[in-house]
Amino acid sequence: MEGKTIIEMQGIIKAFYIGTPNQLEILHGINLSVKEGEFVSIVGASGSGKSTLMNIIGVLDRPTAGNYILDGIQISSVGDKKLSEIRNKKIGFVFQNFNLISRTSAIKNIELPMLYAGIPKQKRTKRAKELLELVEMSDRASHMPNELSGGQKQRVAIARAMANDPAIILADEPTGALDSYTGRLVMDIFHRLNKEQGKTIVLITHNNELAAETDRIITMKDGMTYENPATKREAGQ
Amino acid sequence: MNIGENILLAFASLKSNKMRALLTMLGIIIGISSVIMITTLGNALQGSVTSTFEDFGTNLIELYIAYKDDSTSRPVDEKDLISDEMIDALKEQYGENILSISTSLDVGKGKIKVGRNDVKLSISGTNEGFCESNAIEVSEGRFITEKDIKGGKNVIVIADKAVSKLFPKGTDPIGQELKIKTDSGTLAMTVVGVYKSKVSKMMSAMMMSDSETTNAYIPISTAQRFMDSDNGYKFFDFKAAKGLDYKKFAEEAASFMNEKFYKDNPYFQVKFYCFEQQLDSFMQILSIVKLVITIIAGISLLVGGIGVMNIMLVSVTERTREIGVRKALGATNGAIRMQFIVESIIICLIGGVIGILLGLLLGNIGALIIGSPAAPSISGIITAVTFSLAIGVFFGYYPANKAAKLDPIEALRYE
Numbered sequence: 001m002e003g004k005t006i007i008e009m010q011g012i013i014k015a016f017y018i019g020t021p022n023q024l025e026i027l028h029g030i031n032l033s034v035k036e037g038e039f040v041s042i043v044g045a046s047g048s049g050k051s052t053l054m055n056i057i058g059v060l061d062r063p064t065a066g067n068y069i070l071d072g073i074q075i076s077s078v079g080d081k082k083l084s085e086i087r088n089k090k091i092g093f094v095f096q097n098f099n100l101i102s103r104t105s106a107i108k109n110i111e112l113p114m115l116y117a118g119i120p121k122q123k124r125t126k127r128a129k130e131l132l133e134l135v136e137m138s139d140r141a142s143h144m145p146n147e148l149s150g151g152q153k154q155r156v157a158i159a160r161a162m163a164n165d166p167a168i169i170l171a172d173e174p175t176g177a178l179d180s181y182t183g184r185l186v187m188d189i190f191h192r193l194n195k196e197q198g199k200t201i202v203l204i205t206h207n208n209e210l211a212a213e214t215d216r217i218i219t220m221k222d223g224m225t226y227e228n229p230a231t232k233r234e235a236g237q
Numbered sequence: 238m239n240i241g242e243n244i245l246l247a248f249a250s251l252k253s254n255k256m257r258a259l260l261t262m263l264g265i266i267i268g269i270s271s272v273i274m275i276t277t278l279g280n281a282l283q284g285s286v287t288s289t290f291e292d293f294g295t296n297l298i299e300l301y302i303a304y305k306d307d308s309t310s311r312p313v314d315e316k317d318l319i320s321d322e323m324i325d326a327l328k329e330q331y332g333e334n335i336l337s338i339s340t341s342l343d344v345g346k347g348k349i350k351v352g353r354n355d356v357k358l359s360i361s362g363t364n365e366g367f368c369e370s371n372a373i374e375v376s377e378g379r380f381i382t383e384k385d386i387k388g389g390k391n392v393i394v395i396a397d398k399a400v401s402k403l404f405p406k407g408t409d410p411i412g413q414e415l416k417i418k419t420d421s422g423t424l425a426m427t428v429v430g431v432y433k434s435k436v437s438k439m440m441s442a443m444m445m446s447d448s449e450t451t452n453a454y455i456p457i458s459t460a461q462r463f464m465d466s467d468n469g470y471k472f473f474d475f476k477a478a479k480g481l482d483y484k485k486f487a488e489e490a491a492s493f494m495n496e497k498f499y500k501d502n503p504y505f506q507v508k509f510y511c512f513e514q515q516l517d518s519f520m521q522i523l524s525i526v527k528l529v530i531t532i533i534a535g536i537s538l539l540v541g542g543i544g545v546m547n548i549m550l551v552s553v554t555e556r557t558r559e560i561g562v563r564k565a566l567g568a569t570n571g572a573i574r575m576q577f578i579v580e581s582i583i584i585c586l587i588g589g590v591i592g593i594l595l596g597l598l599l600g601n602i603g604a605l606i607i608g609s610p611a612a613p614s615i616s617g618i619i620t621a622v623t624f625s626l627a628i629g630v631f632f633g634y635y636p637a638n639k640a641a642k643l644d645p646i647e648a649l650r651y652e
């Protein structure tokens with residue numbers, strides 16, 4: 001796959017301070033590079049640091065050390081306000097547990113990122129309706145999250161992630177809470193977004209079959225990434 | 238994220254927890270409503286009292302005899318009383334500065350039988366100056382004149398209210414004869430004048446007089462003769478010329494009387510009572526009462542504000558995960574802060590509005606009870622709204638800031 005590199009990480013370290021002098025290093029110097037339009041999956045055991053890495057990719061969190069360039073922006077030199085804007089415009093998050101805002105209708109949930117982007121009401125509603133159509137949820141626009149099934153919630157969450165037409169979609173075990181049938185539906189949506197709209201997608205999954213469908217599989221083990229698990233320790237230290 | 242969206246969000250959040258919102262508002266409601274009530278009531282009271290005093294005139298001064306020393310209790314003798322000569326001397330001394338002098342003598346209650354009912358009168362002997370000093374408005378006939386007094390005539394001036402009870406409709410009251418039964422005997426009087434009764438409800442409430450009884454006036458000489466009383470007065474009223482320092486003038490008049498007539502009297506002296514001073518001290522009391530209530534209201538607003546802060550902190554904790562999600566979707570710290578401050582302001586403003594309405598309601602009921610028109614203070618309402626807004630901002634800021642500063646990762650992981 002040709003194209004420019006959109007995610008570029010070198011020597012990313014993440015450590016948590018759990019009370020001095022204890023310091024818990026979770027990521028031990030990750031090198032990762034993802035090209036625009038790539039569909040990458042990250043697999044690995046629970047606790048291996050997948051979510052931690054994902055949060056750094058999505059600029060929800062800052063690395064303790066290392067260099068991260070996102071779409072040409074040196075993240076370490078960017079302030080918090082700018083990070084909010086990057087999350088708003090360039091990133092779309094999809095979570096395992098959906099994280100829809102409760103007591104807020106499906107369409108209002110989808111409008112939320114546009115609200116923070118300062119997009120006027122009419123445009124917001126129009127775009128939200130388009131997105132509902134994209135995930136085949138038009139008939140549930142005014143439903144509250146607690147009136148939706150898991151698969152329906154996740155489709156709304158994907159539509160919300162797409163609201164500001166971000167370059168990257170980050171999905172942390174999006175099918176983890178779904179049965180295999182609805183998981184399949186959700187996976188199909190990701191494929192469509194990748195093929196038809198050229199979205200760069202980073203997907204964390206425990207399902208090896210789903211991972212196999214993606215362009216590239218990155219395996220995480222104890223805070224390190226390994227590419228191409230078939231040939232084992234080729235990357236890494 | 239604009240303000241309008243934040244307001245909608247705040248209402249949605251409050252709607253999901255109505256009871257809690259209401260309880261939170263209670264302190265604000267109590268604080269604001271008591272301020273509004275007391276200003277409404279205070280203004281009503283002030284207006285009513287001021288107009289009552291203005292009827293009489295703040296230039297009304299009363300001179301009366303009193304014991305020099307409280308421990309003596311010798312009964313009043315005729316030579317202790319203020320005589321007409323003394324009053325004339327005072328008039329001579331101050332001339333133009335004294336507008337009208339009124340003397341009076343209480344005769345007591347009188348009853349007139351009309352059919353099966355009694356019409357009750359409260360009778361006073363008065364002079365011609367009484368009419369002006371007490372702001373009596375004669376609507377028919379005339380008031381007591383000097384001639385009536387000189388001749389000791391059996392004439393009476395009654396209230397219009399009494400006329401309608403005494404005579405059939407359409408009867409000309411002037412010239413009618415009245416037989417009045419009193420404790421000291423029966424009076425036979427000819428009606429020579431009718432005055433407009435206008436004692437305010439508040440005054441009658443304060444004096445606890447029953448509104449059935451009206452005042453009636455007869456010549457003071459007639460009253461003295463009828464009562465078999467001494468020649469002289471325990472007190473008399475006069476009006477000072479406009480523009481004088483009434484209190485100082487009253488003091489001066491009293492000391493003139495004391496110097497001239499009471500120096501050698503071992504028991505009695507002349508003291509004064511100045512209406513203006515009375516009005517001043519009433520206003521002072523009123524403003525102290527207002528201040529105290531305002532302080533109490535301020536304390537309850539403070540407590541209310543702390544309640545709002547508390548509930549906002551709870552709300553922030555409850556919605557930690559939501560805050561994390563919002564941040565992941567691109568909300569800035571400022572947007573989160575604004576969301577919670579707006580919510581806090583909305584709580585306080587709703588509380589404020591309910592408080593204003595409740596305060597106006599209570600104030601109006603109170604005004605109705607005192608019987609003077611309610612006077613809601615616009616500035617009080619504006620202050621109340623501004624104050625609730627300020628409380629919302631002040632006590633909402635800390636929780637909102639706490640929400641804004643939440644780490645998005647930790648917020649998202651929050652169970």
Ligand SMILES: Nc1ncnc2c1ncn2[C@@H]1O[C@H](COP(=O)(O)OP(=O)(O)O)[C@@H](O)[C@H]1O
Pocket residue numbers: 016018024026044045046047048049050051052053
């Ligand atoms: N805030 C934190 N403080 C301390 N340890 C953390 C924190 N967040 C994550 N960890 C630890 O980091 C490790 C990796 O977590 P995570 O990235 O969630 O793993 P995965 O998503 O692969 O299951 C885990 O051992 C977890 O306990």
Ligand SMILES: [Mg+2]
Pocket residue numbers: 050051052172
């Ligand atoms: Mg995880």
